[in-house]
Amino acid sequence: MKKKIALLGSTGSIGRQTLDVVAQQKEKFEISVLTANQNIDLLTQQAIDFQPSTVIIADDSLYSRLKNRLSNFPNIKVRAGLKSLADIVKSPEIDIVLTAMVGFAGLKPTLNAIEAGKTIALANKETLVVAGDLISKKAKERNVAILPVDSEHSAIFQCLVGEEKSSVEKIILTASGGPFRKKLFEELKFVTKNEALNHPNWAMGNKITIDSATLMNKGLEVIEAKWLFDLQFHQISVVVHPQSIIHSLVQFCDSSIKAQMGFPDMRLPILYALSFPKRLKTNFLRFDFSNFSSLTFEKPDTKKFRCLEIAYECLKNGGNSACVMNAANEIAVQNFLQEKISFLEIPEIIEHTLLHVSFVQHPDLFDYQESDQIARQIASERIKQLLR
Ligand code: NDP
Numbered sequence: 001m002k003k004k005i006a007l008l009g010s011t012g013s014i015g016r017q018t019l020d021v022v023a024q025q026k027e028k029f030e031i032s033v034l035t036a037n038q039n040i041d042l043l044t045q046q047a048i049d050f051q052p053s054t055v056i057i058a059d060d061s062l063y064s065r066l067k068n069r070l071s072n073f074p075n076i077k078v079r080a081g082l083k084s085l086a087d088i089v090k091s092p093e094i095d096i097v098l099t100a101m102v103g104f105a106g107l108k109p110t111l112n113a114i115e116a117g118k119t120i121a122l123a124n125k126e127t128l129v130v131a132g133d134l135i136s137k138k139a140k141e142r143n144v145a146i147l148p149v150d151s152e153h154s155a156i157f158q159c160l161v162g163e164e165k166s167s168v169e170k171i172i173l174t175a176s177g178g179p180f181r182k183k184l185f186e187e188l189k190f191v192t193k194n195e196a197l198n199h200p201n202w203a204m205g206n207k208i209t210i211d212s213a214t215l216m217n218k219g220l221e222v223i224e225a226k227w228l229f230d231l232q233f234h235q236i237s238v239v240v241h242p243q244s245i246i247h248s249l250v251q252f253c254d255s256s257i258k259a260q261m262g263f264p265d266m267r268l269p270i271l272y273a274l275s276f277p278k279r280l281k282t283n284f285l286r287f288d289f290s291n292f293s294s295l296t297f298e299k300p301d302t303k304k305f306r307c308l309e310i311a312y313e314c315l316k317n318g319g320n321s322a323c324v325m326n327a328a329n330e331i332a333v334q335n336f337l338q339e340k341i342s343f344l345e346i347p348e349i350i351e352h353t354l355l356h357v358s359f360v361q362h363p364d365l366f367d368y369q370e371s372d373q374i375a376r377q378i379a380s381e382r383i384k385q386l387l388r
Contacts, residue, residue: 003029003096006032006098007051007100009102009123011037011039013203014100014203018343020267021271023049033091034055034056035057036052036058038058038059038062040057040065040069043057043066048306051073053078053093056080073116083116085109090154091203097117099121100206102207107127107131110122116145117143121147122228125224126222129224130326132224144220145276149270150269152248153224153225154273157228158260159249159363165230169251171225171237172249173218175218176242179196181193193336205235214305219307219310220326233249240297241297244264245263246261247264262284310325319359319361319362321354323371325353325354325375328352328375329346329374331376332346350379353375
């Protein structure tokens with residue numbers, strides 16, 4: 001039986017690589033649903049190539065154009081809008097929902113998919129950052145597996161196979177350090193959008209690439225790891241490993257450390273999440289130790305890259321802190337990409353927003369949605385002040 005996949009965010013970096021994996025494993029997987037925000041050109045082509053039963057464009061003003069383009073394919077239903085996107089995941093034909101949308105927008109569809117009992121292959125880390133307690137509680141109640149797609153979390157997940165949870169002492173997330181690892185703090189004031197988008201090891205979507213440059217991506221991953229693996233913040237550490245060959249490590253109570261390694265290629269963690277608990281044969285490039293004479297490690301510089309420290313603080317504070325941080329970060333990154341604010345203003349805007357949104361100790365879904373909205377407003381106002 002082929003596994004039927006709903007791929008949310010199929011036109012993005014993870015979405016396209018997922019389709020590449022599916023095309024190579026046609027006898028194992030089938031695409032049921034494809035979704036995008038606005039990129040109807042690519043969505044149309046993907047629909048023609050993969051013949052899903054439904055395609056959804058989140059921006060509903062593009063519905064008629066998409067419908068026209070797929071008019072020769074009556075078996076493909078065309079839908080539009082965020083509500084359709086959030087509802088489609090409940091469809092009985094779907095086995096697994098791969099969440100490759102970017103940002104807070106991934107929260108509602110992920111919650112719906114969990115409520116409908118679907119297995120989740122989670123790339124959209126912001127979902128767990130925003131509402132990790134809610135998501136993990138619901139997943140436990142519904143006995144739903146959340147399988148990580150993020151390479152670091154996939155590495156940890158792979159290291160944990162066959163191990164007892166009680167024997168885990170800590171996990172160590174590796175970080176490439178991003179394009180500005182060697183820059184001085186003073187130099188970070190003047191770095192450009194294009195320099196920030198030039199990641200040394202990974203080709204990814206714009207938002208996560210900027211998050212990697214600020215180390216916010218590692219901060220988001222620390223929080224994601226807390227919820228995925230049910231850990232305390234002091235059990236999650238970060239080490240900079242510029243070659244991105246070791247994808248992360250687990251240290252056990254007997255002092256043993258397990259690492260998962262390989263070339264930086266997201267297709268492997270995507271495939272592992274889709275095929276788990278099996279491993280499938282691939283033609284991906286094999287790692288050759290003789291070509292890598294040294295793998296190096298260093299401590300992250302949290303004075304230079306404040307965002308990682310902010311994420312740890314939000315994790316310690318709990319409540320709606322990480323939700324507020326995430327919203328402010330999304331707004332700040334968007335404005336940095338529009339070249340309205342400087343690189344060092346990103347953490348400044350996040351800290352300002354955290355100070356101005358009321359703390360909620362035990363938020364429900366409504367509180368998260370409200371905190372997200374308020375944080376976005378405050379972050380946007382701060383940016384207007386900075387631009388004056
Ligand atoms: P991209 O920006 O490349 O793609 C995002 C996808 O989501 C696109 O299909 C986009 O559609 C769609 N989308 C964007 N905004 C919305 C919205 N408001 N509503 C509905 N759909 C939307 O992102 P990535 O693929 O890089 O990242 C996706 C997620 O995976 C992120 O959470 C990221 O942190 C995580 N991740 C990514 C990795 C990577 O290597 N890229 C690695 C690990 C995790 P459209 O094309 O039409 O804009």
